[in-house]
Amino acid sequence: MLHLDLDAFFASVEQLTRPTLAGRAVLVGGLGPRSVVAGASYQARVHGAHSAMPMSRARRLVPAAVVLPPRLAVYRVLSERVFDVVRRIDGAMEQISIDEAFVEPSGLFGAGPDEVLESAERLRADIRASTGLTASVGAGSGKQLAKIASTMAKPDGIKVVPQGTEKDLLAPLPVRKLWGVGPVAETTLRRAGVDTIGKFAALTLPEVTALIGNAIGTELHGLAQGVDHRPVAQRGEAKQVSAETTFDADLSDVEAVRRAVAEMAAHAHRRLVASGRAARTVTVKIRGADFATKSRSATTPTASTNLATLAATARRLTDGALPDSGVRLIGVSLSGLTDFVQPPLFEDGTEEADEANARSAEPAEPPGPVDHQVPERAWRAGDDVRHTEHGHGWVQGSGHGRVTVRFETRNTGPGQARTLAVDDPALTRADPLASLD
DNA sequence: TCTGGGGTCCTTAACCCA
Protein backbone atom coordinates (compact mmCIF):
# COMPACT_ATOMS: atom_id res chain seq x y z
CA MET A 1 0.00 0.00 0.00
CA LEU A 2 1.26 3.47 -0.86
CA HIS A 3 0.60 6.82 0.78
CA LEU A 4 1.21 9.76 -1.48
CA ASP A 5 1.64 13.23 -0.06
CA LEU A 6 2.41 16.38 -2.02
CA ASP A 7 5.30 18.33 -0.52
CA ALA A 8 4.36 21.63 1.16
CA PHE A 9 1.47 21.70 -1.28
CA PHE A 10 0.04 25.21 -0.96
CA ALA A 11 3.45 26.86 -0.83
CA SER A 12 4.77 24.72 -3.68
CA VAL A 13 1.89 25.79 -5.94
CA GLU A 14 2.67 29.42 -5.17
CA GLN A 15 6.32 28.84 -6.05
CA LEU A 16 5.34 27.02 -9.23
CA THR A 17 2.94 29.64 -10.57
CA ARG A 18 5.00 32.62 -9.34
CA PRO A 19 8.52 31.63 -10.32
CA THR A 20 10.19 34.48 -8.43
CA LEU A 21 9.22 32.65 -5.25
CA ALA A 22 11.07 29.45 -6.10
CA GLY A 23 13.69 28.78 -3.44
CA ARG A 24 12.30 31.47 -1.13
CA ALA A 25 10.50 31.42 2.19
CA VAL A 26 6.75 31.49 1.52
CA LEU A 27 3.96 31.49 4.06
CA VAL A 28 0.41 30.84 2.87
CA GLY A 29 -2.38 31.92 5.16
CA GLY A 30 -4.80 34.69 6.02
CA LEU A 31 -3.64 38.27 6.22
CA GLY A 32 -5.74 39.17 9.26
CA PRO A 33 -4.47 39.51 12.81
CA ARG A 34 -5.86 36.15 13.91
CA SER A 35 -4.89 34.01 10.97
CA VAL A 36 -2.76 30.89 11.04
CA VAL A 37 -0.31 29.34 8.62
CA ALA A 38 -1.99 27.03 6.10
CA GLY A 39 1.19 26.21 4.23
CA ALA A 40 4.91 26.95 4.55
CA SER A 41 7.67 26.35 2.03
CA TYR A 42 10.66 24.34 3.21
CA GLN A 43 12.72 27.53 3.17
CA ALA A 44 10.30 28.92 5.78
CA ARG A 45 10.19 25.69 7.78
CA VAL A 46 13.95 25.85 8.28
CA HIS A 47 13.31 28.80 10.58
CA GLY A 48 10.67 26.96 12.58
CA ALA A 49 7.49 28.02 10.80
CA HIS A 50 4.89 25.32 10.16
CA SER A 51 1.20 24.78 9.40
CA ALA A 52 -1.32 25.74 12.08
CA MET A 53 1.08 28.17 13.69
CA PRO A 54 -0.32 31.67 14.29
CA MET A 55 0.74 33.79 11.34
CA SER A 56 1.92 36.57 13.65
CA ARG A 57 4.44 34.22 15.18
CA ALA A 58 5.52 32.77 11.84
CA ARG A 59 6.21 36.26 10.50
CA ARG A 60 8.36 36.99 13.49
CA LEU A 61 10.30 33.77 12.95
CA VAL A 62 10.72 34.40 9.21
CA PRO A 63 10.67 38.16 8.65
CA ALA A 64 11.86 37.73 5.06
CA ALA A 65 8.99 35.42 4.12
CA VAL A 66 6.53 36.34 1.41
CA VAL A 67 3.04 36.03 2.88
CA LEU A 68 0.21 35.10 0.53
CA PRO A 69 -3.48 34.35 1.03
CA PRO A 70 -4.53 30.86 -0.10
CA ARG A 71 -5.77 30.50 -3.70
CA LEU A 72 -7.86 27.38 -3.21
CA ALA A 73 -9.21 27.39 -6.76
CA VAL A 74 -5.67 27.05 -8.12
CA TYR A 75 -4.77 24.34 -5.61
CA ARG A 76 -7.90 22.40 -6.52
CA VAL A 77 -7.09 22.38 -10.21
CA LEU A 78 -3.54 21.19 -9.63
CA SER A 79 -4.72 18.61 -7.11
CA GLU A 80 -7.11 17.21 -9.71
CA ARG A 81 -4.30 16.98 -12.24
CA VAL A 82 -2.14 15.10 -9.75
CA PHE A 83 -4.83 12.59 -8.83
CA ASP A 84 -5.77 12.10 -12.46
CA VAL A 85 -2.23 10.82 -12.88
CA VAL A 86 -2.55 8.62 -9.79
CA ARG A 87 -5.85 7.20 -11.02
CA ARG A 88 -4.18 5.85 -14.12
CA ILE A 89 -2.71 3.17 -11.86
CA ASP A 90 -4.75 -0.02 -11.83
CA GLY A 91 -6.04 -0.59 -8.31
CA ALA A 92 -7.84 1.12 -5.45
CA MET A 93 -7.33 4.77 -4.56
CA GLU A 94 -8.61 6.74 -1.61
CA GLN A 95 -8.11 10.48 -1.65
CA ILE A 96 -8.08 11.75 1.91
CA SER A 97 -7.50 15.44 1.36
CA ILE A 98 -6.55 17.93 -1.31
CA ASP A 99 -2.94 16.74 -1.21
CA GLU A 100 -2.95 13.13 0.02
CA ALA A 101 -4.12 9.72 -1.07
CA PHE A 102 -3.70 6.04 -0.39
CA VAL A 103 -3.10 3.83 -3.41
CA GLU A 104 -3.11 0.05 -3.65
CA PRO A 105 -1.73 -0.80 -7.08
CA SER A 106 -2.91 -4.25 -8.05
CA GLY A 107 0.43 -4.78 -9.77
CA LEU A 108 2.26 -4.54 -6.46
CA PHE A 109 0.37 -7.35 -4.74
CA GLY A 110 3.05 -9.65 -3.33
CA ALA A 111 5.85 -7.48 -4.76
CA GLY A 112 9.24 -7.11 -3.11
CA PRO A 113 10.72 -3.81 -1.84
CA ASP A 114 12.70 -3.17 -5.01
CA GLU A 115 9.67 -3.47 -7.20
CA VAL A 116 7.68 -1.19 -4.89
CA LEU A 117 10.46 1.36 -4.92
CA GLU A 118 10.64 1.36 -8.68
CA SER A 119 6.90 1.73 -9.04
CA ALA A 120 6.74 4.62 -6.57
CA GLU A 121 9.61 6.35 -8.33
CA ARG A 122 7.74 6.11 -11.61
CA LEU A 123 4.62 7.58 -10.04
CA ARG A 124 6.56 10.50 -8.61
CA ALA A 125 8.20 11.13 -11.96
CA ASP A 126 4.83 11.07 -13.74
CA ILE A 127 3.36 13.56 -11.29
CA ARG A 128 6.34 15.82 -11.63
CA ALA A 129 6.27 15.67 -15.42
CA SER A 130 2.60 16.48 -15.77
CA THR A 131 2.20 19.04 -12.96
CA GLY A 132 5.65 20.31 -11.93
CA LEU A 133 4.97 19.32 -8.32
CA THR A 134 6.94 16.96 -6.12
CA ALA A 135 5.28 14.24 -4.08
CA SER A 136 6.65 11.96 -1.41
CA VAL A 137 5.59 8.35 -1.17
CA GLY A 138 5.55 5.94 1.73
CA ALA A 139 5.00 2.23 1.25
CA GLY A 140 4.06 -0.30 3.89
CA SER A 141 1.73 -3.10 4.84
CA GLY A 142 -1.11 -0.85 6.07
CA LYS A 143 -2.42 2.71 6.13
CA GLN A 144 -0.69 3.84 9.31
CA LEU A 145 2.63 2.50 8.17
CA ALA A 146 2.41 3.94 4.67
CA LYS A 147 1.45 7.30 6.14
CA ILE A 148 4.28 7.32 8.65
CA ALA A 149 6.66 6.25 5.91
CA SER A 150 5.66 9.10 3.59
CA THR A 151 6.30 11.58 6.40
CA MET A 152 9.78 10.10 6.81
CA ALA A 153 10.31 10.30 3.06
CA LYS A 154 9.65 14.04 2.89
CA PRO A 155 10.54 16.12 1.06
CA ASP A 156 10.69 14.72 -2.46
CA GLY A 157 11.50 11.15 -1.42
CA ILE A 158 10.40 7.57 -1.03
CA LYS A 159 10.39 5.32 2.00
CA VAL A 160 9.57 1.66 1.68
CA VAL A 161 9.01 -0.34 4.86
CA PRO A 162 9.68 -4.00 3.99
CA GLN A 163 7.50 -6.72 5.49
CA GLY A 164 8.84 -7.81 8.84
CA THR A 165 10.71 -4.59 9.66
CA GLU A 166 7.65 -2.68 10.84
CA LYS A 167 8.17 -2.99 14.60
CA ASP A 168 11.82 -1.97 14.44
CA LEU A 169 10.90 1.10 12.47
CA LEU A 170 8.05 2.15 14.75
CA ALA A 171 9.49 1.38 18.19
CA PRO A 172 11.77 4.42 18.60
CA LEU A 173 9.30 6.93 17.15
CA PRO A 174 7.45 9.33 19.46
CA VAL A 175 3.91 8.23 20.14
CA ARG A 176 2.66 11.50 18.62
CA LYS A 177 3.61 10.18 15.17
CA LEU A 178 0.67 7.79 15.31
CA TRP A 179 -2.22 8.99 13.21
CA GLY A 180 -4.89 9.65 15.82
CA VAL A 181 -2.64 10.71 18.70
CA GLY A 182 -2.89 14.47 19.06
CA PRO A 183 -1.83 16.87 21.80
CA VAL A 184 -4.29 15.53 24.38
CA ALA A 185 -3.54 11.83 23.96
CA GLU A 186 0.16 12.59 23.83
CA THR A 187 0.03 14.34 27.19
CA THR A 188 -2.05 11.55 28.71
CA LEU A 189 0.38 8.92 27.49
CA ARG A 190 3.43 10.89 28.57
CA ARG A 191 2.04 11.18 32.07
CA ALA A 192 1.76 7.39 32.07
CA GLY A 193 5.41 7.19 31.07
CA VAL A 194 4.64 6.20 27.48
CA ASP A 195 6.58 8.39 25.08
CA THR A 196 7.53 6.04 22.25
CA ILE A 197 5.54 3.72 20.02
CA GLY A 198 7.65 0.85 21.39
CA LYS A 199 6.48 1.52 24.94
CA PHE A 200 2.94 2.00 23.67
CA ALA A 201 3.07 -1.40 21.98
CA ALA A 202 3.97 -3.01 25.32
CA LEU A 203 0.70 -1.85 26.93
CA THR A 204 -2.26 -4.21 27.18
CA LEU A 205 -5.50 -3.39 25.39
CA PRO A 206 -7.34 -2.50 28.64
CA GLU A 207 -4.48 -0.19 29.63
CA VAL A 208 -4.61 1.58 26.29
CA THR A 209 -8.37 2.04 26.20
CA ALA A 210 -8.38 3.31 29.78
CA LEU A 211 -5.86 5.96 28.79
CA ILE A 212 -7.06 7.23 25.45
CA GLY A 213 -10.57 5.85 24.92
CA ASN A 214 -12.22 2.82 23.46
CA ALA A 215 -12.38 3.43 19.74
CA ILE A 216 -9.03 5.01 19.06
CA GLY A 217 -7.39 2.87 21.75
CA THR A 218 -8.52 -0.39 20.18
CA GLU A 219 -7.41 0.72 16.77
CA LEU A 220 -3.99 1.98 17.80
CA HIS A 221 -3.34 -1.02 20.02
CA GLY A 222 -4.01 -3.26 17.05
CA LEU A 223 -1.69 -1.22 14.90
CA ALA A 224 1.12 -1.39 17.44
CA GLN A 225 0.79 -5.18 17.24
CA GLY A 226 1.08 -4.93 13.47
CA VAL A 227 -2.65 -5.27 12.73
CA ASP A 228 -3.97 -2.68 10.25
CA HIS A 229 -6.49 -4.12 7.85
CA ARG A 230 -8.39 -0.99 6.93
CA PRO A 231 -9.24 -1.15 3.26
CA VAL A 232 -8.41 1.48 0.69
CA ALA A 233 -11.80 2.62 -0.54
CA GLN A 234 -13.11 5.66 -2.30
CA ARG A 235 -14.76 8.22 -0.02
CA GLY A 236 -18.43 9.02 -0.33
CA GLU A 237 -19.98 12.44 -0.41
CA ALA A 238 -19.48 14.82 2.49
CA LYS A 239 -21.79 14.28 5.45
CA GLN A 240 -21.85 17.87 6.49
CA VAL A 241 -21.33 21.30 4.98
CA SER A 242 -20.34 24.23 7.12
CA ALA A 243 -19.10 27.80 7.02
CA GLU A 244 -17.45 29.68 9.82
CA THR A 245 -15.52 32.85 10.38
CA THR A 246 -13.31 34.32 13.04
CA PHE A 247 -13.60 38.08 13.44
CA ASP A 248 -10.56 40.32 13.50
CA ALA A 249 -11.99 41.78 16.71
CA ASP A 250 -14.64 40.24 18.96
CA LEU A 251 -18.24 41.27 18.30
CA SER A 252 -20.20 42.62 21.23
CA ASP A 253 -23.29 43.78 19.37
CA VAL A 254 -26.07 41.16 19.22
CA GLU A 255 -27.34 42.48 15.90
CA ALA A 256 -23.89 42.18 14.37
CA VAL A 257 -23.73 38.59 15.58
CA ARG A 258 -27.11 37.84 14.04
CA ARG A 259 -26.02 39.33 10.73
CA ALA A 260 -22.92 37.17 10.80
CA VAL A 261 -24.99 34.06 11.49
CA ALA A 262 -27.22 34.91 8.53
CA GLU A 263 -24.17 35.31 6.32
CA MET A 264 -22.68 32.00 7.39
CA ALA A 265 -26.04 30.30 6.89
CA ALA A 266 -26.23 31.70 3.37
CA HIS A 267 -22.67 30.62 2.65
CA ALA A 268 -23.26 27.06 3.85
CA HIS A 269 -26.60 26.97 2.04
CA ARG A 270 -25.01 27.97 -1.24
CA ARG A 271 -22.76 24.95 -1.07
CA LEU A 272 -25.60 22.72 0.09
CA VAL A 273 -27.57 23.58 -3.02
CA ALA A 274 -24.51 23.28 -5.23
CA SER A 275 -24.00 19.74 -3.97
CA GLY A 276 -27.62 18.86 -4.72
CA ARG A 277 -28.50 17.95 -1.16
CA ALA A 278 -30.96 18.91 1.54
CA ALA A 279 -30.29 19.19 5.30
CA ARG A 280 -32.24 18.07 8.35
CA THR A 281 -29.95 19.43 11.05
CA VAL A 282 -28.72 22.97 11.59
CA THR A 283 -25.91 23.60 14.05
CA VAL A 284 -24.73 27.01 15.20
CA LYS A 285 -21.28 27.32 16.70
CA ILE A 286 -20.22 30.28 18.78
CA ARG A 287 -16.81 30.87 20.25
CA GLY A 288 -16.53 33.54 22.91
CA ALA A 289 -13.68 35.88 23.72
CA ASP A 290 -12.43 33.27 26.19
CA PHE A 291 -12.13 30.75 23.33
CA ALA A 292 -14.83 28.56 24.88
CA THR A 293 -17.01 27.09 22.14
CA LYS A 294 -20.71 26.42 22.39
CA SER A 295 -22.88 24.70 19.85
CA ARG A 296 -26.64 24.46 19.53
CA SER A 297 -28.39 22.24 17.04
CA ALA A 298 -31.89 21.43 15.90
CA THR A 299 -33.18 18.64 13.72
CA THR A 300 -36.38 18.75 11.73
CA PRO A 301 -38.43 15.74 10.55
CA THR A 302 -37.86 16.51 6.89
CA ALA A 303 -34.81 17.79 5.08
CA SER A 304 -34.89 21.29 3.66
CA THR A 305 -33.10 23.25 0.97
CA ASN A 306 -34.83 26.46 1.87
CA LEU A 307 -32.50 29.23 2.96
CA ALA A 308 -35.19 31.15 4.83
CA THR A 309 -36.11 28.05 6.83
CA LEU A 310 -32.54 27.08 7.63
CA ALA A 311 -31.47 30.62 8.45
CA ALA A 312 -34.45 31.12 10.77
CA THR A 313 -33.47 27.99 12.67
CA ALA A 314 -29.88 29.21 12.89
CA ARG A 315 -31.03 32.53 14.26
CA ARG A 316 -33.22 30.90 16.88
CA LEU A 317 -30.34 28.68 17.99
CA THR A 318 -27.99 31.67 18.18
CA ASP A 319 -30.10 33.44 20.77
CA GLY A 320 -29.74 30.45 23.07
CA ALA A 321 -25.97 30.34 22.93
CA LEU A 322 -24.71 33.91 23.20
CA PRO A 323 -21.81 34.27 25.60
CA ASP A 324 -21.57 37.05 28.17
CA SER A 325 -18.32 38.22 26.69
CA GLY A 326 -17.66 39.13 23.06
CA VAL A 327 -18.06 36.76 20.14
CA ARG A 328 -14.89 35.61 18.45
CA LEU A 329 -16.23 33.10 15.94
CA ILE A 330 -19.52 32.24 14.30
CA GLY A 331 -20.20 29.06 12.38
CA VAL A 332 -23.21 27.40 10.77
CA SER A 333 -23.17 23.75 9.83
CA LEU A 334 -25.76 21.77 7.86
CA SER A 335 -25.90 18.02 8.37
CA GLY A 336 -28.26 15.10 8.14
CA LEU A 337 -27.81 15.50 4.41
CA THR A 338 -29.97 13.67 1.91
CA ASP A 339 -29.86 13.73 -1.84
CA PHE A 340 -32.30 16.33 -2.94
CA VAL A 341 -34.52 14.87 -5.61
CA GLN A 342 -36.41 17.59 -7.36
CA PRO A 343 -40.06 16.92 -6.55
CA PRO A 344 -42.46 16.33 -9.43
CA LEU A 345 -44.25 19.48 -10.47
CA PHE A 346 -47.93 18.99 -9.81
CA GLU A 347 -47.64 16.82 -6.71
CA ASP A 348 -49.58 18.24 -3.78
CA GLY A 349 -48.49 15.82 -1.05
CA THR A 350 -47.72 17.71 2.14
CA GLU A 351 -44.38 15.92 2.46
CA GLU A 352 -43.03 17.73 -0.53
CA ALA A 353 -44.38 21.08 0.50
CA ASP A 354 -41.17 22.29 2.08
CA GLU A 355 -39.04 21.25 -0.83
CA ALA A 356 -41.42 22.58 -3.42
CA ASN A 357 -41.28 25.79 -1.48
CA ALA A 358 -37.54 25.70 -1.61
CA ARG A 359 -37.57 25.38 -5.34
CA SER A 360 -39.68 28.41 -5.86
CA ALA A 361 -37.73 30.37 -3.29
CA GLU A 362 -34.30 29.58 -4.65
CA PRO A 363 -34.19 31.77 -7.77
CA ALA A 364 -35.33 34.78 -5.76
CA GLU A 365 -32.27 34.52 -3.57
CA PRO A 366 -29.71 37.30 -3.82
CA PRO A 367 -26.66 35.95 -5.64
CA GLY A 368 -24.29 37.27 -2.99
CA PRO A 369 -23.10 40.46 -1.40
CA VAL A 370 -22.67 42.32 -4.67
CA ASP A 371 -22.94 46.05 -4.35
CA HIS A 372 -21.69 48.18 -7.19
CA GLN A 373 -21.86 51.34 -5.11
CA VAL A 374 -18.94 50.20 -3.00
CA PRO A 375 -15.58 51.23 -4.47
CA GLU A 376 -13.41 48.31 -5.43
CA ARG A 377 -11.22 47.20 -2.58
CA ALA A 378 -7.59 48.22 -2.73
CA TRP A 379 -4.99 45.90 -4.17
CA ARG A 380 -3.87 43.34 -1.68
CA ALA A 381 -0.70 41.27 -1.60
CA GLY A 382 -1.26 38.08 -3.55
CA ASP A 383 -4.02 39.37 -5.83
CA ASP A 384 -3.91 38.12 -9.41
CA VAL A 385 -3.96 40.95 -11.93
CA ARG A 386 -3.71 41.55 -15.63
CA HIS A 387 -2.09 44.47 -17.39
CA THR A 388 -2.89 45.24 -21.00
CA GLU A 389 0.78 45.59 -21.80
CA HIS A 390 2.65 43.42 -19.26
CA GLY A 391 0.25 40.48 -19.06
CA HIS A 392 -0.61 38.40 -16.01
CA GLY A 393 0.95 39.11 -12.63
CA TRP A 394 0.50 39.22 -8.90
CA VAL A 395 0.51 42.01 -6.39
CA GLN A 396 3.56 42.14 -4.16
CA GLY A 397 2.42 45.09 -2.14
CA SER A 398 0.72 48.45 -2.30
CA GLY A 399 0.53 51.76 -0.52
CA HIS A 400 0.79 55.50 -1.04
CA GLY A 401 -1.21 55.30 -4.23
CA ARG A 402 1.16 52.82 -5.84
CA VAL A 403 1.04 49.10 -6.36
CA THR A 404 3.95 46.79 -7.07
CA VAL A 405 3.17 43.95 -9.42
CA ARG A 406 5.37 41.02 -10.42
CA PHE A 407 4.49 40.03 -13.96
CA GLU A 408 4.96 36.29 -14.30
CA THR A 409 3.14 32.97 -14.56
CA ARG A 410 4.19 29.37 -14.41
CA ASN A 411 5.55 29.40 -17.95
CA THR A 412 7.18 32.82 -18.11
CA GLY A 413 10.00 32.15 -15.68
CA PRO A 414 10.89 34.82 -13.09
CA GLY A 415 9.33 38.09 -14.14
CA GLN A 416 9.84 41.82 -13.76
CA ALA A 417 8.38 43.78 -10.88
CA ARG A 418 6.78 47.06 -11.83
CA THR A 419 5.36 49.80 -9.68
CA LEU A 420 2.20 51.37 -11.03
CA ALA A 421 -0.44 53.81 -9.93
CA VAL A 422 -3.22 52.00 -8.02
CA ASP A 423 -5.77 53.47 -10.42
CA ASP A 424 -3.84 52.58 -13.58
CA PRO A 425 -6.68 51.84 -16.03
CA ALA A 426 -4.55 49.20 -17.76
CA LEU A 427 -4.56 47.14 -14.56
CA THR A 428 -7.49 44.81 -13.79
CA ARG A 429 -8.26 41.85 -11.58
CA ALA A 430 -7.54 38.50 -13.20
CA ASP A 431 -8.52 34.88 -12.82
CA PRO A 432 -5.98 33.19 -10.52
CA LEU A 433 -6.13 30.10 -12.75
CA ALA A 434 -4.41 32.12 -15.48
CA SER A 435 -1.21 31.87 -13.44
CA LEU A 436 -1.08 28.19 -14.40
CA ASP A 437 -0.49 28.96 -18.07
C1' DT B 1 2.58 32.63 21.15
C1' DC B 2 -2.25 32.90 21.17
C1' DT B 3 -4.59 29.91 18.68
C1' DG B 4 -8.27 29.35 10.73
C1' DG B 5 -11.58 26.83 8.13
C1' DG B 6 -13.23 22.64 6.49
C1' DG B 7 -14.17 18.29 7.81
C1' DT B 8 -14.54 13.22 10.40
C1' DC B 9 -15.43 10.42 14.22
C1' DC B 10 -16.16 9.38 19.25
C1' DT B 11 -18.32 9.85 23.87
C1' DT B 12 -21.85 10.78 26.97
C1' DA B 13 -26.40 11.77 28.40
C1' DA B 14 -31.22 12.20 27.77
C1' DC B 15 -35.19 10.58 25.82
C1' DC B 16 -38.59 7.66 23.39
C1' DC B 17 -40.23 3.30 22.42
C1' DA B 18 -41.01 -1.65 22.06
Add this chain to the structure above:
DNA sequence: TCTGTGGGTTAAGGACCC
Protein backbone atom coordinates in the same frame (compact mmCIF):
# COMPACT_ATOMS: atom_id res chain seq x y z
C1' DT C 1 -49.01 -1.03 36.28
C1' DC C 2 -44.28 -1.45 37.48
C1' DT C 3 -39.58 -2.57 36.27
C1' DG C 4 -35.90 -3.70 33.36
C1' DT C 5 -33.45 -3.71 29.02
C1' DG C 6 -31.80 -2.46 24.89
C1' DG C 7 -32.01 0.05 20.39
C1' DG C 8 -32.33 4.28 17.97
C1' DT C 9 -32.16 9.19 17.76
C1' DT C 10 -30.89 13.67 19.18
C1' DA C 11 -27.92 17.03 21.37
C1' DA C 12 -23.54 18.86 23.15
C1' DG C 13 -18.84 18.73 23.47
C1' DG C 14 -14.22 17.34 22.05
C1' DA C 15 -10.15 15.20 19.79
C1' DC C 16 -8.12 14.90 15.71
C1' DC C 17 -6.88 15.45 10.70
C1' DC C 18 -5.12 18.44 6.67
